[in-house]
Amino acid sequence: MSDTPCGFVRTPEAGTARLRWAGSGWVVDGRTPVVPELRVLRALEVEWPEREAPLDGLMRLAGAGIPLTAERAEPWVPAALAELLTDRDWLEHAPGGLRSVADLRREEHSVRLRRLAHPVRPPKVSIVMSTRRPALVASALAQMERQRDVEAEVLLSLHGVPFERVREAVESCTLPVRWVEAEQSVPFGEVLNRAAALAEGDHLAKWDDDDWYGPRHLADLFMALSYAEADVVGTTAEFFYLEPLRTTIRRTTFATGATYPSEVYADHVAGGTIMVPRKKFHDIGGFPALPRAVDREFLKAAHEAGTRIYRTHGLGYVLRRGLGGEHTWQLPLAHFLKVAVNQWHGFRPSLLMEAG
Structure with missing residues (x-):
């Protein structure tokens, strides 16, 4: 179930890691992403390659509920995905306290990415x-x-x-x-x-x-x-x-x-x-x-x-x-x-x- 949000962690225990294209696939800290290990992260920051790269691996992470973000998006990134990745308002909230919305905004961002990664026909x-x-x-x-x-x-x-x-x-x-x-x-x-x-x-x-x-x-x-x-x-x-x-x-x-x-x-x-x-x-x-x-x-x-x-x-x-x-x-x-x-x-x- 690694390509689904099953096992999503509401409150992250770690900060942000970087997701980058390594020529043959997307990697985190030089390794192939392992979804259960990534669930404790607040987010994955996307670093775009100079040339267009396949987005399948990135979308699998989105479908798994991993919060992805990017400071910018390359022109070849589909508009809907680019809009979500570069919407970084959710990162501005500080965690902790009864009125904190940091975890909530992170999960909302995750859900929006899931919707993009799991298109279904209208039932x-x-x-x-x-x-x-x-x-x-x-x-x-x-x-x-x-x-x-x-x-x-x-x-x-x-x-x-x-x-x-x-x-x-x-x-x-x-x-x-x-x-x-x-x-x-x-x-x-x-x-x-x-x-x-x-x-x-x-x-x-x-x-x-x-x-x-x-x-x-x-x-x-x-x-x-x-x-x-x-x-x-x-x-x-x-x-x-x-x-x-x-x-x-x-x-x-x-x-x-x-x-x-x-x-x-x-x-x-x-x-x-x-x-x-x-x-x-x-x-x-x-x-x-x-x-x-x-x-x-x-x-x-x-x-x-x-x-x-x-x-x-x-x-x-x-x-x-x-x-x-x-x-x-x-x-x-x-x-x-x-x-x-x-x-x-x-x-x-x-x-x-x-x-x-």
Whole structure:
């Protein structure tokens, strides 16, 4: 998996090394690059040869998530790559402290390089969302409309909500939308399955009505599904907006202190980000017909069936948290402050959210 970001290290332990063309290949300190050894570096500085050189080896490093940078780019370097390599603003941030964004900006740069190195065809995705909160439907649909590099349709489960309460939002949406209505007494998992049964896309993607998603959320999930050769993919639950405190936190560890990495095979991903091929979804048995913990039990069933689950970066996803009783994942706000590696006042997502 050396040509993929699997094993990406969020916080580097070493500085910058130099990547240069040696006549027959790209080398670091005179040696052929070994990706696991490079993961501890903050960056690789590209030194261009006098003559045009093949970029395959350089792009493999980009695809592996190694942050590459260059003071300039030669005219023969493709424009998109040149623009990324010479964008060095991310290097200006100092590490350390709750408000430091040095590691975050480095990872954002890495993700942009991965996107360039792992081009994929736009997938056909059926977005499955259940809601009991009609006031949130318009904003959720607007975020779905922002999704780039995918062909999306929306499958909306109205859980105890009559269609008339969301008609305006649905009819204003530029994406194809189909919906089902279910009584509030129907278990949450069954409500999701009824919507999923309408899917025409090749992949299903679960969506939560009260969270925020970046415009490349679905495309990044599909990219990870492809390069990891996984059956189920999702992101880390990494960014949280604590609404009562008007505070954004980022967590990269569990409360126990154990690391919570991205770009790994795992048995857990953020429930609101699950993507799975439609056939595999049915092979797993669909969502369990339970009132709560549907995501957890779906992933448990997938794991027990030998399904390959991959957790990719969570920079394009922000979970909203209010008071403990408002969410299935019932934890006090103090818990999120305890596990925060970063903390900022206000809504401060990753730049990949393109929140303006």
